[in-house]
Amino acid sequence: MSTIKEIAKRANVSIATVSNVITGAVRVSPALRERVQKAIEELDYHPNYVARSLKVRQTRLLGMIISDITNPFFPQLVRGAEDEAFRHNYLLITFNTDDRVDREKRVLSVLRSRRVDGVLLVVAPSATEATHLKNTVRAGVPIVCLDRIPPGVEVDSVTVDNRGGARKCIEHLISSGHRRIAVIAGPRALPNAAERLQGYREALSLAGLPFDPDLVFEGNFRVESGYQLGLRLLAAEPRPSAVFVCNDMMAMGMLRAAEEQGVECPRDLAVAVFDDLPFDFAFRPHLTAVSQPAYEVGRKGVELLLRRIEGLETAGERIRICLETRLNLRESTLGFKFPAR
Amino acid sequence: MSTIKEIAKRANVSIATVSNVITGAVRVSPALRERVQKAIEELDYHPNYVARSLKVRQTRLLGMIISDITNPFFPQLVRGAEDEAFRHNYLLITFNTDDRVDREKRVLSVLRSRRVDGVLLVVAPSATEATHLKNTVRAGVPIVCLDRIPPGVEVDSVTVDNRGGARKCIEHLISSGHRRIAVIAGPRALPNAAERLQGYREALSLAGLPFDPDLVFEGNFRVESGYQLGLRLLAAEPRPSAVFVCNDMMAMGMLRAAEEQGVECPRDLAVAVFDDLPFDFAFRPHLTAVSQPAYEVGRKGVELLLRRIEGLETAGERIRICLETRLNLRESTLGFKFPAR
DNA sequence: TTGAAAGCGCTAACAG
DNA sequence: CTGTTAGCGCTTTCAA
Numbered sequence: 001m002s003t004i005k006e007i008a009k010r011a012n013v014s015i016a017t018v019s020n021v022i023t024g025a026v027r028v029s030p031a032l033r034e035r036v037q038k039a040i041e042e043l044d045y046h047p048n049y050v051a052r053s054l055k056v057r058q059t060r061l062l063g064m065i066i067s068d069i070t071n072p073f074f075p076q077l078v079r080g081a082e083d084e085a086f087r088h089n090y091l092l093i094t095f096n097t098d099d100r101v102d103r104e105k106r107v108l109s110v111l112r113s114r115r116v117d118g119v120l121l122v123v124a125p126s127a128t129e130a131t132h133l134k135n136t137v138r139a140g141v142p143i144v145c146l147d148r149i150p151p152g153v154e155v156d157s158v159t160v161d162n163r164g165g166a167r168k169c170i171e172h173l174i175s176s177g178h179r180r181i182a183v184i185a186g187p188r189a190l191p192n193a194a195e196r197l198q199g200y201r202e203a204l205s206l207a208g209l210p211f212d213p214d215l216v217f218e219g220n221f222r223v224e225s226g227y228q229l230g231l232r233l234l235a236a237e238p239r240p241s242a243v244f245v246c247n248d249m250m251a252m253g254m255l256r257a258a259e260e261q262g263v264e265c266p267r268d269l270a271v272a273v274f275d276d277l278p279f280d281f282a283f284r285p286h287l288t289a290v291s292q293p294a295y296e297v298g299r300k301g302v303e304l305l306l307r308r309i310e311g312l313e314t315a316g317e318r319i320r321i322c323l324e325t326r327l328n329l330r331e332s333t334l335g336f337k338f339p340a341r
Numbered sequence: 342m343s344t345i346k347e348i349a350k351r352a353n354v355s356i357a358t359v360s361n362v363i364t365g366a367v368r369v370s371p372a373l374r375e376r377v378q379k380a381i382e383e384l385d386y387h388p389n390y391v392a393r394s395l396k397v398r399q400t401r402l403l404g405m406i407i408s409d410i411t412n413p414f415f416p417q418l419v420r421g422a423e424d425e426a427f428r429h430n431y432l433l434i435t436f437n438t439d440d441r442v443d444r445e446k447r448v449l450s451v452l453r454s455r456r457v458d459g460v461l462l463v464v465a466p467s468a469t470e471a472t473h474l475k476n477t478v479r480a481g482v483p484i485v486c487l488d489r490i491p492p493g494v495e496v497d498s499v500t501v502d503n504r505g506g507a508r509k510c511i512e513h514l515i516s517s518g519h520r521r522i523a524v525i526a527g528p529r530a531l532p533n534a535a536e537r538l539q540g541y542r543e544a545l546s547l548a549g550l551p552f553d554p555d556l557v558f559e560g561n562f563r564v565e566s567g568y569q570l571g572l573r574l575l576a577a578e579p580r581p582s583a584v585f586v587c588n589d590m591m592a593m594g595m596l597r598a599a600e601e602q603g604v605e606c607p608r609d610l611a612v613a614v615f616d617d618l619p620f621d622f623a624f625r626p627h628l629t630a631v632s633q634p635a636y637e638v639g640r641k642g643v644e645l646l647l648r649r650i651e652g653l654e655t656a657g658e659r660i661r662i663c664l665e666t667r668l669n670l671r672e673s674t675l676g677f678k679f680p681a682r
Numbered sequence: 683t684t685g686a687a688a689g690c691g692c693t694a695a696c697a698g
Numbered sequence: 699c700t701g702t703t704a705g706c707g708c709t710t711t712c713a714a
């Protein structure tokens with residue numbers, strides 16, 4: 001690969017001049033500019049961005065840490081971030097932590113060595129305090145948290161209204177006549193899981209319905225736990241007429257459990273889900289779902305991060321953006337009919 | 342952020358010694374090593390990998406170019422690549438091209454400037470010759486193509502056996518008694534789409550069945566085209582008893598079309614798909630599908646790429662790895678019953 | 683405008 | 699074993 005020196009020699013100018021035509025920061029006479037451009041063309045020259053990064057102390061690299069790209073919520077998120085980043089000439093380095101804090105720590109350390117200009121982070125749930133996050137922020141690496149807000153750390157974030165989304169959803173079930181509404185919740189250590197459960201309780205309380213702890217089944221957001229809890233839930237006496245499942249993965253497990261037990265949705269059981277799969281229309285039945293603006297979370301996350309990086313936001317003032325959800329009503333709840341008494 | 346100089350000063354050693362304890366390449370006495378490590382700890386020092394990259398002419402960065410992370414085939418692919426890369430201390434920079442060649446060109450140029458050590462590429466289909474690929478290879482940047490092999494370029498690749506997978510699938514339909522089997526194919530410009538169609542024809546031919554061009558519907562791998570072609574297909578007279586859809590996205594469109602037209606699968610129509618969605622168990626009906634080892638394609642792609650980078654493979658000899666598919670039989674075809682005559 | 687030169691933070695001879 | 703030093707390829711003063 002050719003270097004700036006070779007271009008300079010071939011074009012008979014100094015390396016400074018080559019640099020000037022490339023960056024465009026300083027005016028260069030048309031004659032020289034043309035000679036330089038010709039040389040660049042002929043040698044298929046691609047300026048060494050590593051050297052540039054070292055010099056200008058800016059890599060235009062962003063780290064993106066998520067839990068698992070294989071979880072259908074994340075591709076949209078990542079795509080939104082990538083599009084926005086690329087638009088501003090930033091590149092994204094992505095990582096999966098599988099929600100493990102040790103992975104997160106290691107990745108963050110790697111990213112600091114790489115001198116990324118900023119980090120987009122979907123935090124791994126963790127009971128212990130987040131010193132690795134604080135260290136990173138203190139070292140001057142801006143972090144924007146997506147989807148989840150880590151407790152006890154002052155950090156910018158873009159999230160969705162989990163509580164409100166869940167509440168709307170439960171209100172729909174209540175107004176459809178349901179009274180015994182079970183919930184398959186996420187791990188309580190995850191703030192947004194907790195918020196969804198809170199929305200559930202809030203809706204009940206607003207409607208004057210009692211909260212029954214026996215109707216709360218706490219899972220871990222994975223398919224398998226949805227399946228196991230689904231089995232337990234279906235065995236409850238009397239069986240709830242509706243379930244609210246707090247994420248898509250668990251919903252799929254739950255649906256499989258129902259199928260196995262010969263419980264038909266929506267005939268025997270209304271099901272509503274937090275998270276709207278992009279492929280819902282291929283499901284039977286189509287699921288009533290709280291839809292999150294995942295693409296927008298990623299896009300806005302980068303937008304905010306870049307403003308931080310460029311110092312456009314007031315230092316010391318954390319920004320929290322919260323996006324709205326939408327409730328999509330479909331047959332998994334609309335198709336349920338209460339038996340005539 | 343602190344530098345190697347500051348560590349050296351604090352530990353009272355030369356910067357070379359600091360470098361030596363970090364890289365571990367040269368022996369350092371325990372006393373000095375300890376002092377250095379203490380200094381690193383205290384200053385929360387993270388070696389500047391940018392500077393290192395410049396010096397050693399190696400970034401340990403891999404570019405990964407896919408068409409769209411939002412397409413459910415790719416997350417697995419990317420995950421496999423990322424896991425394998427990270428295991429070897431390489432990082433992945435990912436891009437979406439939406440199958441547009443202009444994007445691909447631009448991305449490749451960016452990656453060359455970034456001095457990535459290698460590129461994993463899912464090529465955008467293109468009629469024109471791939472000079473940008475050739476240039477990149479000629480410049481010494483190893484490329485491994487995944488999933489698709491660009492025609493006319495000598496390049497390593499990891500793909501799956503599209504032809505064989507399709508053939509197995511059609512053979513299953515034939516042995517189930519189907520004779521009028523339609524196919525919703527991918528764009529013929531895409532080699533793997535062409536291969537799937539070829540597998541279809543091969544199976545027919547092997548079974549001594551005639552090939553009917555009217556039963557071939559060429560789409561573009563997107564949901565919408567599956568839907569449109571589905572409508573046309575269902576209107577054919579006499580209606581085929583089975584359809585083979587050449588990717589998951591089109592299958593979903595096709596299923597929607599069937600639902601709208603009141604054609605029930607598998608009662609009225611058997612459906613088989615190339616691509617097995619990870620969420621098939623949530624679908625009704627469960628789909629008979631040709632499953633691709635996407636994770637493995639990504640993983641093996643990185644494995645091969647790293648061997649190239651490290652010069653372990655014979656130069657000038659291109660390597661083509663082709664992975665097997667698996668046919669998963671499910672109710673979308675098994676549930677079909679031929680009417681008694 | 684153009685060019686000479688210093689230096690970004692690190693590694694790798696090389697000398698001691 | 700430890701330290702000195704010359705770059706890696708670029709940007710950016712500063713003088714001319």
